[in-house]
Amino acid sequence: MEIRSVRGMSDLFGGELHQWSHVEGKIKEIFKSFGYSEIRTPVLEKIEVFSGTVGDETDIVEKQMYRVVTDSETYVLRPEGTASFMRAVIEHRLNSSGQASRFFYYLPMFRHERPQKGRLRQFHQFGAELINDASPEADAELITVLDQIYKSFGISEYQVRVNSVGCNQCRNSYKETLKQFFKPKLQELCEQCQKRFDRAAMRILDCKRETCRDIAKSAPLITHCLCADCKAHHEKMKHCLTKANVTFEEDPYIVRGLDYYTRTAFEFTSNLLGAQDALGGGGRYDGLSARFGAESFPAVGFGLGMERLMIALQEKQLLPETASAPVFFFAPIGEKAFEILYPLSLRLKRHGIWCDMSYDKTKGLKWFLKQANRVNAKYSLLLGDEELKNNIAVLKDMKQGSQENIPLASLENELLRRAQHAP
């Protein structure tokens, strides 16, 4: 029986992996220019990192975590990065300077969801987190970074949707107002929303079912229930976005699937994606450190789904050529030629030049040329008895079909020179 990978978890290799690396590299450069430094946390965390912090009524904690149970402990595979990040910040006192500090991560996440296009069980997230800064400018900076990432790849087909979910105080009174609104309509809501009613009434606004959405359309909006400070923060944040040239729209229905948000919450959606249309999202989470029992400090961040970015880039045909190829393919015919070309190929590789060579000494010219074509080499280099007699090697340009004789004495220099000019 063939053993296959776990459903919703993919292998990455060849041309596709090449494209991923290219995209990852560009994103890391953007983080660098905005002053974010990398942090890596372990895949496995104690369950307490997420339960009680991300929110026990969220889908992630309620039903999507992969558990690893040993005799004494229950661990989980990281379902999201922010709680792990916060655990690490507190453990290593990364907040102790009291100064604004910026971090990014690029890590696999694990959620036991129903797989579909753009929704996997192991997926990859770039995340950015900025701690020790409570200002609306910090929120707008994060949104600008995310906006810059998509823009830098040439994607413009997305909406930046922003909201404020208020602070504990105004949110609690809003939740009460919402409950009063939904109470007489409880029987018309889906089973899931009926369950949410008591402890997570705001998440009813996020339900995708049409009946629930219809009812939610006339629900009171958080925008009208914000306290004066939250309202001022939100207005300033939007002002900063305008100054940063970020086109956005206000969406009071954004509540996010995680419980730790306060004030700013945002989502980038795109119709390039299909049903799972969230390219990325995030917000402020000033209360999260206290949920870990630590002193309270402000924080804001986002997560960007790599798989979804790749879908968008593919849709728009913005991905680079899938395969990189060797500059040279060496074709030694006979033992003597092999003895010359083998060390030469290693020397070129030490110079950083991709030089392919088969170690099979039984093959002839036809086979070598076929291989050079298969790997898409720019040049093949032929050395056989006839060439040895004349102290030359034959360099063939595989695309143009032209070939020339190169004296063995200057072969290495000539190949180095050609490699410099190879694309």
Ligand code: HAM
């Ligand atoms: P999130 O909205 O759960 O936020 O995930 C962020 C992004 O990860 C989504 O917008 C989506 O692009 C991608 N994503 C989520 N689930 C899947 C999946 N099953 N398959 C593929 N891609 C997926 C967070 O995780 C927060 N930690 C973001 C954050 C950082 N907030 C503050 N700081």
